[in-house]
Amino acid sequence: MNTDSFALRHIGPRPENIAEMLKTVGVDSLDQLIYETIxxxxxxxxxxxxxxxxSEQEYLEHITKLAAKNKMFKTYIGLGYHQSITPPVVQRNVLENPGWYTAYTPYQAEIAQGRLEALLNFQTMVADLTGMELANASLLDEATAAAEAMTLLFAVRDRDQKKRKAVKFFVSEEILPQTLSLLQTRANPLEIELVVGNHEEFNFSEDFFGAILQYPGTSGRIYNYAPFIAQAKEAGIKIAVAADILSLVKLQAPGNFGVDVVVGTTQRFGIPLGYGGPHAAYFATKEEYKRNIPGRIIGVTKDLDGNVALRMALQTREQHIKRDKATSNICTAQVLLAVMASMYGVYHGPKGLQYIANKVHRSAAELTDALEQLGYYQENDYYFDTIRIKTNAAKIKEVAEASEINFYYPEEDTVSISLNEATSLTDLNNIIAVFAHVAGKASIKVTSLEKDIIDKENVARDSDFMTNEVFNKYHSETELMRYIKKLERKDLSLNHSMISLGSCTMKLNAAAEMLPLSYxxxxxxxxxxxxxxxxxxxxxxxxxxxxxxxxxxxxxxxxxxxxxxxxxxxxxxxxxxxxxxxxxxxxxxxxxxxxxxxxxxxxxxxxxxxxxxxxxxxxxxxxxxxxxxxxxxxxxxxxxxxxxxxxxxxxxxxxxxxxxxxxxxxxxxxxxxxxxxxxxxxxxxxxxxxxxxxxxxxxxxxxxxxxxxxxxxxxxxxxxxxxxxxxxxxxxxxxxxxxxxxxxxxxxxxxxxxxxxxxxxxxxxPKGLKSSTEHAILNANYIKNRLEGHFTTLYSGERGRAAHEMIIDCRPFKEKGIEVVDIAKRLIDYGFHSPTVSFPVAGTMMIEPTESESKEELDRFCDALISIREEISTVVKEEPNNVLKNAPHTLKMLTSSDWDFPYSREKAAYPLPYVSDNKFWPSVRRVDDAYGDRNLMCTCAPMEEYM
Known part of the structure; x- marks a missing residue:
């Protein structure tokens, strides 16, 4: 046993098990199986x-040496990216926790209530800060979200706009440059005409269907957009705003101006810069656009007992239903990062966010005051965190980089400085020292943060936010750690059992691969x-x-x-x-x-x-x-x-x-x-x-x-x-x-x-990669052969082999009143997440075990399916009160004094001996999808409901 071999740790089946697996498959060797498959x-x-x-140790030494080649300058470039502070309690308990990072998309809501709650918190936080009615749970980055806003506004044009072919979309020249580039990418194929210009000089003609504004602008300047938005509304033009989420703690919520969509990134809420990502973008809009919103929305519904439960709402709008009629191709969301951002909001609460936003803004104001005392001119009259200094940019850059400081230099005579949560008084004074050196003057020392120049009459926030109990309760590390753990216990992840989702390849995420993310x-x-x-x-x-x-x-x-x-x-x-x-x-x-x-x-x-x-x-x-x-x-x-x-x-x-x-x-x-x-x-x-x-x-x-x-x-x-x-x-x-x-x-x-x-x-x-593929094929064919006689495999290759995944047909069980969803929910009682349901063929399951799963785990999974098949055989269609229709079974059901079911508690909860050794309890019974869609509620309950 070569303990230096990463492949040995990554690939699940042990060498001593492979001969038995090959025998079950009906081949003499792995080479023969591959020959018969490909x-x-x-x-x-x-x-x-x-x-x-x-080896793992060699790799970690290698990646540590490479990390040392990245220069850790203090960076004030901004442009939508700002250093933030990840609370250690969030880093350790979410980012570094396989209970959170190995979970799958919450399609099986009963075993995803924890992350669904975290995402509902995210939506509530975003809706509150933006002043909008509805937010999703999350998008890829701010630029992508802005492009999605444009296409949504294009899709919801009114009849007259479509008739007169209103295809122009106004883009403020204050938009982030990367956002403009992505808008150009998306607009051209859809024949949308972008018009970039100054919003203060905009001509509200009939040719336009929408516009997007940056708040604050890329220059850092805060504009009062209310007059522009009022004129646009009068002209029937819908408005999107790309807003810095931390600034919204101090600035008027865009929703209060009457805008249609607000987008941005939550990177400032405890997410590492990571040289560009991943970060969770946000997308907030009006409820009337709920059927057009891209990505995923988490909604409140009820389970079979009438208890509150969460689920992904409005799933019919997704691409697997609409296909070429879909207005977005968004599939993956940045859920792990959205969870981190939501926990940042929960940990700090509204008062903590106000402290952070005040610190950032006052740092910018004190910096402006000091630089003006040194004789520099600062362009922005009102700003949140970004100031622009008119000076010789080349000279500043030379001294700044020698001091290991990065600014942004948009023009030869302009230096842009964006401050952030991690900016300390020492950092401020180091910035001032750079400008003092270039000016040939003695530096000025900032000793406190008191100055605040937000225009209170026009743009200062005057509305409450994040008043829900969840944002006002978990402010000690002990309490947040327990809250995160409470949610984690509600979710089934790869650290509990195999997740055999076809097409989704839920393989091992090795610890050695993950560790450097925290460097x-x-x-x-x-x-x-x-x-x-x-x-x-x-x-x-x-x-x-x-x-x-x-x-x-x-x-x-x-x-x-x-x-x-x-x-x-x-x-x-x-x-x-x-x-x-x-x-x-x-x-x-x-x-x-x-x-x-x-x-x-x-x-x-x-x-x-x-x-x-x-x-x-x-x-x-x-x-x-x-x-x-x-x-x-x-x-x-x-x-x-x-x-x-x-x-x-x-x-x-x-x-x-x-x-x-x-x-x-x-x-x-x-x-x-x-x-x-x-x-x-x-x-x-x-x-x-x-x-x-x-x-x-x-x-x-x-x-x-x-x-x-x-x-x-x-x-x-x-x-x-x-x-x-x-x-x-x-x-x-x-x-x-x-x-x-x-x-x-x-x-x-x-x-x-x-x-x-x-x-x-x-x-x-090269050898380990090839071996991984071979064992993925072996594992899939092992399941296929073990299930023969119990389930029909829908498709096979010319020699009767599956690839790395296979589809079992559950449609024949309809004659007993059993649907594929019943099998999916019953698998939860056996401790497994369902395989992919009804894709690509309705009424089927697509199973992909990956190479990372051992023979023991594959056998447990096969035993579970075979046991469920035997349960199906005893079902009488006219008597729907059966173990499959009632699945999954919760601990509350099992410990209730009432038991109105024609089967034992043991059969419900412990259908096979292995289950008792590692039982996973779903926290809710089967959720009611239809009720959730009819009664869409996508934010946390208000504080009054807890009182």
Missing amino acids: PDNIRLQKDLDLNEAL PQWGNIHPFVPIDQAQGYQEVLKKLEDQLTEITGFAATSLQPNSGAQGEFAGLMAIRAYHESRGDHHRNICLIPSSAHGTNPASAVMAGMKVVVTKANESGSIDVEDLKEKALKHKDNLSAVMITYPSTHGVYESAIKEITQIVHDNGGQVYMDGANMNAQVGLTNPGNIGADVCHLNLHKTFAIPHGGGGPGVGPICVAKQLVPFLPGNPIIKTGGENAINAISAAPWGSSLVCLISYAYITMLG
């Missing part, structure tokens, strides 16, 4: 050209620092790009997209740019198989393409003749095909090379969805198959934890012809020679969590 014509003929694996040398780097100050990051990101490029068989990689769905959009936008560079502006048809992920058609429409659906055949594979027929029909306008490989049905399609050739022969490019890359790494790759671009889900195949629904990272890897079109950034140069505009706000997206995937690849090495 088509010969796509198998790689050589090993991956990657460095040999490092300040990685967490406290601003995304817009000079490149030479982030050499540790630059080395990691470049190496990770090279690793992913090699794994996928392509020419280059961009790490910028900060979710899988954004990776889809980025890949399609690169294809679009490629066609346009060749004069093929008319190529806008995208072929998408009927079994594709719902985000695929949504992304295609966002990229300005028209979706043509192709059929699947009886085996679940793409109907090649139908695809060929449609490719020929649209050959003059064919832009791309979107395929998933192995297929969404869990099958390696042998005709895949024929499919890619058909598309190429008809002038299209091949986009591959990387959701199932865990079945390819080291054995085949998209480049070898014939794809032109592939997005990867680093939160699936490459071990970034799901965090309850995010963070995710969705880089794109591209063939040679698409390299020039990789996405850029308006502040730090990234991307290709003819880069498309930004896909996310930061140059390299969510850089901090890219460390996890870099660690995963570096510690597994």
Whole structure:
């Protein structure tokens, strides 16, 4: 047993178990299984050209040395990113806690009540601070949220605006530069015309449907937008505001001005800078737009006993229902970061936030006073945290960088300084010393923070916020630690049992991969620092790009997209740019198989393409003749095909090379969805198959934890012809020679969590990566064979094998009145999160065990399903009072003096012997989804209800 081998720790089945598993599968060796599973014509003929694996200790020493190459300057660049202080109690109990970071999206609400409550707190905090009626639980970054606001306002144009084709969207010149770039990315395919200008000189014509303002502006100046908004409303123009959330503690809530949408980032609420992410954005709007709001909304409902329960509300608006009619492709949210931001709000409460906001603002005011005494001119009359000094920027920069201080230099004669929560009196005096040195004067010392210059008459906040009990109760570390633990106990995560979600790849998030996220040398780097100050990051990101490029068989990689769905959009936008560079502006048809992920058609429409659906055949594979027929029909306008490989049905399609050739022969490019890359790494790759671009889900195949629904990272890897079109950034140069505009706000997206995937690849090495794929396939086929005779596997490959996932058919049980959801809820009683339900086929379960699960855990899961199958056999349709329909069973039910069920308490709670050894109790009974949608309530109950 090689204790230096990370693969030994990452891969679940022990060597002594594998022979028995292979026997169950019906093969003599792992090589035979792979031979019978993956088509010969796509198998790689050589090993991956990657460095040999490092041990955990070697990797941690390596990453510590790289961290030391990041220069820890005091940074006051701002531009939507500010150093914040993560409360240690939140860092230790949320960020570093697998009970929080290994949880899945809360689709099974009964075992997700903890994070649902944390997210409800987040929504309440955001709604209160913005003054809006409704907030979601969360988006990717501020720029993405702003783009979503634009598309929402475009979608809800009134009839007259649509009739007269009002397609202009006004953008204040005070908008953040990265936000403007992303608005340009999104506007062009939808034929929205952006008009950038001064809001004080705006012409309210009929051509406009909406506008977006920055509050405070990028310059730091605070504007009273009330007159502008009133005029816009009179003209029928809807307004979005991008607002700094900490400033809203002191400034008038935008909702009080009558705006339609407020967006921003909660990074200032205890989230590390992380060289650009991940951070939880927020999106708040009016209740009348609840059916159009992107992302997820947490709502209050009731369970079977009438008790309060939480769930994801309005799920019918999501892409798997609307597909090409969806107005957003948002899938991953930054849930782990939203939980952290909500806990920051809970810990500090409204009074704590007021103290922090006052400290930041007064620091800026005292700094202004000192610099003016030194003879400098400060431009902004009213500001929150950002001041602009007119002076020789080059001279200031030289002295500042020598003092290890970063400012922002928007013009040759302007220095912008944005202060933050971590700015101390010492830091203030160091800033003053820089300016004093350049002025040739003695420095001025600030000794206290008293000055406050917010315009109380026009823009100062005059409304209460965060009055709910939850924000006024847990202000000691002891109390918050217990509150976080109370919520954690309500959630089933990977630290309790396997989560076998097909397509979602819930694999081990190893501790050695996660540890460096807490290093300040990685967490406290601003995304817009000079490149030479982030050499540790630059080395990691470049190496990770090279690793992913090699794994996928392509020419280059961009790490910028900060979710899988954004990776889809980025890949399609690169294809679009490629066609346009060749004069093929008319190529806008995208072929998408009927079994594709719902985000695929949504992304295609966002990229300005028209979706043509192709059929699947009886085996679940793409109907090649139908695809060929449609490719020929649209050959003059064919832009791309979107395929998933192995297929969404869990099958390696042998005709895949024929499919890619058909598309190429008809002038299209091949986009591959990387959701199932865990079945390819080291054995085949998209480049070898014939794809032109592939997005990867680093939160699936490459071990970034799901965090309850995010963070995710969705880089794109591209063939040679698409390299020039990789996405850029308006502040730090990234991307290709003819880069498309930004896909996310930061140059390299969510850089901090890219460390996890870099660690995963570096510690597994080429052999470990290949072995992981092989064992993922072994585990899936082991489950398939163990369930034979109990459940029917819907699709298999030509030799009867599954890929890394498989679909079991639960539709025959309808004749007994049992739905697939009943099986999902009953699995909770056995201590398991359900596999993926009703996707891609209604009434089925898609199971993906990953390579990280041991034979013992696979057996427990199979035993549970087989036991449930036996329970189904005893069900009488006319008697719905049965153990499946009543599942899950809570501790309160089991300890009640009343028991009105025709089965024993033991059968309900302990259906198999292993359950008693590690029982997980759901905190609520089955939730009522319909009630929650009919009675939408998406914020915490008011304080009065607790009194």
